[in-house]
Amino acid sequence: MIQKKFFRDLSATTLQVVFNQFFGLLIFYLLSRLLDKSDFGELNWSVAVTWVATTILSFGTDVLIVKRIADGNDAGRMGGLHISHTLLAALVFSLVVLVSRLCFPVFFRQHYLLIAVSVSALVTFFSSPFKQVANGREAFRNLAVMTVMGNLAKAFLLSLAALLHLFTIRNVVGIYIIASMAEWATGAWLIFKQMGRPLRPHWDSSSYSALLKESLPQLGVILFDSALARVDWIILGLVKGPASIAEYSFAYKIFEISRLPMLVLGPLILPKFVRYFNDNGGLLSTKKDELRLLLKIEIAIAVLIPLFFNITWTPLIGWITAGKYGAVDAPIYMLLSFCVPLHYINNFLWTMAFAQKQLKLTFYITIVVSVLNLVLNLLLIPALSTQGAAIAFVISTIVQLLLYKFFVNQQQLSVPLAPLFLSIGIAAACLYISWSVCQNLAGKLLLGIGGYMLLLFFTGMLRISDIRKVGLVLTK
Numbered sequence: 432m433i434q435k436k437f438f439r440d441l442s443a444t445t446l447q448v449v450f451n452q453f454f455g456l457l458i459f460y461l462l463s464r465l466l467d468k469s470d471f472g473e474l475n476w477s478v479a480v481t482w483v484a485t486t487i488l489s490f491g492t493d494v495l496i497v498k499r500i501a502d503g504n505d506a507g508r509m510g511g512l513h514i515s516h517t518l519l520a521a522l523v524f525s526l527v528v529l530v531s532r533l534c535f536p537v538f539f540r541q542h543y544l545l546i547a548v549s550v551s552a553l554v555t556f557f558s559s560p561f562k563q564v565a566n567g568r569e570a571f572r573n574l575a576v577m578t579v580m581g582n583l584a585k586a587f588l589l590s591l592a593a594l595l596h597l598f599t600i601r602n603v604v605g606i607y608i609i610a611s612m613a614e615w616a617t618g619a620w621l622i623f624k625q626m627g628r629p630l631r632p633h634w635d636s637s638s639y640s641a642l643l644k645e646s647l648p649q650l651g652v653i654l655f656d657s658a659l660a661r662v663d664w665i666i667l668g669l670v671k672g673p674a675s676i677a678e679y680s681f682a683y684k685i686f687e688i689s690r691l692p693m694l695v696l697g698p699l700i701l702p703k704f705v706r707y708f709n710d711n712g713g714l715l716s717t718k719k720d721e722l723r724l725l726l727k728i729e730i731a732i733a734v735l736i737p738l739f740f741n742i743t744w745t746p747l748i749g750w751i752t753a754g755k756y757g758a759v760d761a762p763i764y765m766l767l768s769f770c771v772p773l774h775y776i777n778n779f780l781w782t783m784a785f786a787q788k789q790l791k792l793t794f795y796i797t798i799v800v801s802v803l804n805l806v807l808n809l810l811l812i813p814a815l816s817t818q819g820a821a822i823a824f825v826i827s828t829i830v831q832l833l834l835y836k837f838f839v840n841q842q843q844l845s846v847p848l849a850p851l852f853l854s855i856g857i858a859a860a861c862l863y864i865s866w867s868v869c870q871n872l873a874g875k876l877l878l879g880i881g882g883y884m885l886l887l888f889f890t891g892m893l894r895i896s897d898i899r900k901v902g903l904v905l906t907k
Contacts, residue, residue, distance in 0.1 A: 447571075447574065447575035447578050447579060449691070450575075450579045450582070450583070451578060451579055451582050452688055452691055454579070454582035454583055454585070454586040455582055455684075455688075456684070456688060457586045457589075457590070458582065458585050458586050458589060459681075459684050460751065460752075461586075461589045461590065461593055461598070462474065462589070462603065463677070463681055463752060463755065463756065464752055464753070464755070465593060465598045466598070466600060466603070468673065468674045468677040468678075468755075469673045469674060469677075470600040470673075471673070471677045472668065472672070472673025472674055472675070472676040472677035472680070473542065473543070473544055473668075473673045473676075474544055474548070474600065474603065474604075475664065475668075475676055475677065475680040476542070476664060476665065476668035476673065476676050477542060477544040477545045477548040477549075478548055478552075479661040479664040479665055479668075479680075480545065480548075480661075480665060481545070481548050481549050481551075481552035482552065482661060483661050483665070484524060484549075484552070485524070485552050485553070485555070485556045488517075488520035488521070488523070488524055488556065489520070489556075489559065490516065490520070490643060490646050491646040492513060492516055492642055492643070492646050493513070493559055493562075493563050495642060495645055495646050496509050496510070496512070496513045496560075496563040496564075496567065496642075497563050497566045497567040498567075499567070500563070500564060500566075500567025500568060501567045501568075506564050506567060506568055506626065507626060507628070507630065507633070508633050508635075508638075509563075509564070509567070510560045510561070510563065510564040510622070510630045510633075511560075511630060511631055511632050511633025512633050512634075512635065512638055512639060512642060513559065513560040513563055513564075514557075514560045514630065514631070514632040514633070515632045515633060515634050515639065516639070516642075517556055517557055517559060517560060518557075518632060520556075521553050521556060521557070524549075524553065525553070528545075528546065528549055532546065544600070544604055547604040547605075547607075547608070548604060548607065550608055551604070551607040551608045551610075551611045552611075554608065554611035554612055554614075554615055555581060555611045555614060555615070557615050558577065558581075558611075558614050558615045558618045560618075560630060561577060561615075561618030561619060561621065561622045561630065562574055562577050562578065562618060564622055564625075564626075564630065565577060565618075565621070565622065565625070568625070570625055573621045573622075573625060576617060576621060577614065577617055577618045577621060580613055580614045580617040580618075581610050581611060581613065581614035582610075584609065584610040584613040584614070585606060585607065585610035588606040588609065588610065589603065589606055592606065662801075662804060662805055662808055663679070663804075663808050663812070663820035663821075663823060663824060664676055664679065664680060664683070666808045666809065666812050666820070667679055667812055667816075667817065667820055670812050670813060671812065671816055671817075675816055675817055678756065678759055678760055678763070678817055679760075679763060679817040679820055679821075681748075681752075681756045681760055682756075682760040682763040682764040682767060682817075682821075683763075683767060685740055685748075685764055686764060686767040686768060686770070686771070688736070689736040689737045689740060689768060689771045690733075690736075690771055690774060691736065692729070692732050692733065692736075722844055723844075723846075723847065726775075726776075726779050726846065726847075726850065727850045727892065727893075728893070729775045729779070730772055730775055730776070730850045730851055730854050731850070731854055731887055731892055731893050733771050733772040733774075733775045733854070734771070734772055734854045734855065734857075734858040734883070735880070735883070736771070737768035737769075737771045737772075737858070738858045738861065738862060738879060738880060738883055739876070739879075739880060740764060740768065741764070741765055741768060741862055742862065742865055742866075742872075742875050742876055742879045742880075743872060743875075743876065744757070744760070744761045744764055744765075745757050745758045745761050746872055747872075748760065762818055762821075763817050763818060763820075763821045766818065766821035766822060766824070766825050767821050767824060767825070769825055769855075770824060770825055770828040772851055772854060772855060773828050773829065773831075773832050773851070774828065776832055776835075776836075776846070776848070776851055777828070777831055777832055777835055779846060780832075780835035780836065780839045780846060781793060781835065783839055783840075783841070783844065783846070784835070784839045784840070787839075787840050789839060789840060792838055792839065796831065796834045796835060796838065797831075799830070799834065800827050800830055800831040800834070801827075803826070803827050803830055804823055804824065804827035807822070807823035807826055807827065808820055808823045810823075811823050836848065850892060853890060853892055854887070854892065857883055857886045857887065857890070857892075858883055860886075861878070861879045861880075861882040861883045861886070862879055864878060864879070864882065865878040865879035865882070
C-alpha cells in the first residue's frame with residue numbers, strides 16, 4: 432500500500448516544481464514578449480552572471496547542511512551556521528562589485544542592469560538557510576511554499592505592470608528585488624512557525640572551518656558546474672550582444688522546462704540512494720532491480736517533453752510570441768533537447784557517486800567538462816553564434832556522461848545505457864515520421880507522441896506493471 436507520507440512529500444515536491452515552472456514560464460513569456468530583445472537579453476545576461484556568482488558563494492555548504500540536519504544534527508545550529516556563511520559571502524561579493532564598479536565604469540555602463548540584479552540575487556541568497564532547514568527536516572510543504580513565493584510575487588507584479596502599461600526595464604528590476612524580499616520573509620516566517628523560534632546567525636569557528644573543509648570537494652563541483660550551466664550565456668552576451676542571448680536564452684528556458692520530471696523526482700531519490708548504499712549488508716539484488724527500473728522509467732519519460740516541443744516548436748512558439756521567437760530558435764532547442772535524457776543518466780550517476788562519497792571524482796569530472804565547455808564556446812560562438820553555444824553544450828554533456836559511466840563506482844550497481852539509446856532512437860524515428868507523413872499539427876502530435884508510447888510498450892521498454900512497481904519503490 433502506498434504510504435501517505437510519500438504522497439504528501441511527492442505532492443509537495445510536484446506542486447513546487449509545477450508551480451515554479453508555470454510561474455517561471457509566465458515570467459519568461461511576459462519579459463520576452465513585452466521587452467525588446469536588447470533589454471531582455473541584457474536582463475538574462477545579468478541574471479546568469481549573478482546566478483553563477485551566488486552559486487559559487489554557497490561553497491556547496493547548502494547540500495552539506497541538509498545532510499547534517501537529516502543525520503540528526505540540531506537544525507537551529509546548522510541553519511544558523513549557514514546564515515553566518517551567507518552573510519560573510521554576501522559581504523565579499525558586495526565589496527567585489529563596488530570595487531569593480533569604480534575600476535571599470537565603462538563595463539558597468541554597458542551592462543547597466545548588473546548592480547540592480549545583484550541586489551535581487553543577494554536577497555534571494557539570504558533565503559537559502561531557511562530552505563535547507565526545511566529540506567533537512569523533510570518539511571517539503573514549507574519548502575515548496577518558500578521556493579514558489581519568489582516566482583509567485585514576480586509573476587503577479589509583472590502581470591500587474593503589464594496591465595497598467597508600466598512594463599519598463601527599470602520597473603522590472605525593481606519587481607525582482609521586491610519578489611526576492613517576499614521570498615526571504617516567507618522563509619523566515621515558516622521556519623519560525625516550524626521551530627518555535629527565529630533562525631538566527633550562529634558562529635562557531637571550529638564548526639565553520641569543519642563545514643568549509645568538508646565542502647571543498649563540493650565547492651569545486653559547484654564552481655565548475657555553475658560555469659558549465661551559464662558560461663554559454665555569458666560568452667554569448669559578451670561576444671555577440673544582448674539580441675543573441677535573448678534568442679538563446681528563450682530556447683534554453685524551454686529546455687529547462689523539458690527536464691521537469693527530473694526536478695520532481697530528484698529530491699525524493701537522493702535520500703533513497705544514501706540509505707541503500709550505506710546499508711552494511713551491501714546492495715541487495717532486489718534493490719538493484721528497483722533502481723534499474725527507476726532509471727528505465729525516468730529515461731522513457733525524459734524524452735516525451737522534448738519530443739512534444741520539437742514537433743510543435745515553430746508554429747507554437749511563433750504564435751505565442753507573435754513571431755519574435757520560433758523558427759529562429761528551432762535548431763537551438765533541437766540541439767539542447769538531445770541533452771534532456773542524458774541529464775537523467777548524469778543525475779542518476781552523480782547521485783550514486785554522492786551516496787558512495789565519491790565527491791572528489793565528481794569534482795574532477797566537472798572540472799574536465801567545464802573547461803571543455805568553456806573552450807568549445809570560445810571556439811564555436813564567434814563562428815556559429817547561438818548554434819555554436821548549443822553544440823558546445825551537447826558535446827560537453829556527452830563527455831560528462833562518458834566520464835561518469837567509466838569512473839563512478841558501479842561494483843554494487845551497473846548502470847545500463849541501453850534504455851537511453853533505445854528511447855532516443857525511438858523518439859528520433861517518430862519525430863522524422865511525423866514530419867514526413869503529416870501536414871497538420873494535430874496529426875504530427877498524434878503520430879509522434881502516440882507512436883513513441885506504442886513503441887515503448889512494443890519493445891518492452893515500458894510495461895503497465897512497471898508504473899505500480901516504481902510507486903512501491905519510491906515509498907520504501
